[in-house]
Amino acid sequence: MPYDLRNNTFTGAMYDILETFASLNEQYEEKCKDAAHWYTENTSTALLSVAAWQCGYPALCETQSSKRVYGRRGRPPFSNGLVDLFLYDADETGLWVEAKKPQGSMDVSEQSDYPATNARLSRFFWGAYSSAEQNRVEAQEYEGKLVSLLFCSFSLKAEYYEGPNARERRQARADSVNAAIKEVVDKDEGASVFASYFNTFDTDLIDEYDSRAFGFAVLGHFEDA
Numbered sequence: 001m002p003y004d005l006r007n008n009t010f011t012g013a014m015y016d017i018l019e020t021f022a023s024l025n026e027q028y029e030e031k032c033k034d035a036a037h038w039y040t041e042n043t044s045t046a047l048l049s050v051a052a053w054q055c056g057y058p059a060l061c062e063t064q065s066s067k068r069v070y071g072r073r074g075r076p077p078f079s080n081g082l083v084d085l086f087l088y089d090a091d092e093t094g095l096w097v098e099a100k101k102p103q104g105s106m107d108v109s110e111q112s113d114y115p116a117t118n119a120r121l122s123r124f125f126w127g128a129y130s131s132a133e134q135n136r137v138e139a140q141e142y143e144g145k146l147v148s149l150l151f152c153s154f155s156l157k158a159e160y161y162e163g164p165n166a167r168e169r170r171q172a173r174a175d176s177v178n179a180a181i182k183e184v185v186d187k188d189e190g191a192s193v194f195a196s197y198f199n200t201f202d203t204d205l206i207d208e209y210d211s212r213a214f215g216f217a218v219l220g221h222f223e224d225a
Contacts, residue, residue, distance in 0.1 A: 002026060003197035003215060005174050009185075010193045010220060013057050013090040018195040018218060020051035025197070025216065035205050037153040037216035041101035044151040044218075045084050052087045059087035083135055094144035098131035100124045105153035107211060108177050109160065116154065116177050121184045125150045125219050132221075150219040152181075154198070155211035167200055174198040174215065181217055194219045 003022055010018050024047055028036045036047055045061055052059035063086045085097035102124050106116040128148035139146055154177060160170050178196055185192035198215035205213035 002201070003199050005171065005198040005200055005215070006196070007178060008195040010195055013052075013055065013088075014193075014220065016055045017048065017051045017057065017087075020054050021048050021218070022195070022197045024051055024054075029205060029213070033205065035105075035153070035213040037151070038105050038207065038213065041084070041099050041151060044101060045097075045099050048149075049085055049087070057087050057089070059085060061085050084131075089145070094139070094142050095147045096132065096135040096139045096144055097147040097149060098128050098135070099149040099151060100128040100131070101151040101153075105155040105207065105211070105213070107157065107209075108154045108173050108214065109157040109211075110173070116152065116180055118180050118183050121150070121152070121180060121219070122187075125184055125221070129221055132223075146223045148221045150217075152217045152219070154214045154216060155207060155209075156214045158206075158210055158212065161202060161212060170198075170200040170214070174200060177217070181219060185219060188221065191223060192219065192221045 049059040062082045084099045107114045132146040132148040196217035
């Protein structure tokens with residue numbers, strides 16, 4: 001299904017990669033009658049890797065990394081770990097990417113038990129940042145960048161697909177979600193960006209809770225190591 005409401009404030013290679021990532025999500029929905037963004041962090045990271053390759057940027061998932069866990073007393077020790085995604089930017093700068101994704105799909109209906117609130121988005125977003133921080137020493141060695149990404153999946157209750165003004169109500173919900181996302185990234189203006197993609201047309205992609213697949217977003221934070 002086409003994503004007719006799009007926002008993308010990423011720059012450089014990541015702008016093109018996110019647009020291709022959205023296109024791959026559309027293709028999967030069309031061919032498989034399923035939504036890739038409903039699934040896990042690993043699903044989205046793998047699809048982002050495919051998008052990077054399609055845009056001409058080599059990328060690998062789950063590559064080995066020497067990590068340090070900060071926040072403890074004394075000098076934090078190294079430990080062998082995995083970085084979620086490693087890829088090269090347009091200027092061949094290495095990007096050490098750590099990603100998070102809230103479980104399942106957030107219900108962005110007005111009355112929701114699992115809404116996309118500023119607090120929930122912030123908690124997961126900065127959780128990804130904490131994970132990325134563990135790669136700082138290795139990224140510094142190669143003059144790379146630390147990148148933290150938050151993947152979010154959104155759904156709407158069936159009632160938003162009924163009645164004469166249904167599409168306008170869906171558009172209003174998309175605007176509300178974008179406003180919440182913007183509040184999160186604006187707390188660190190310049191280093192944090194986002195991309196969001198919503199389908200406000202009718203859809204027959206329905207989950208086990210009788211909610212419709214509505215769209216997804218990717219929040220990003222970039223920092224020189």
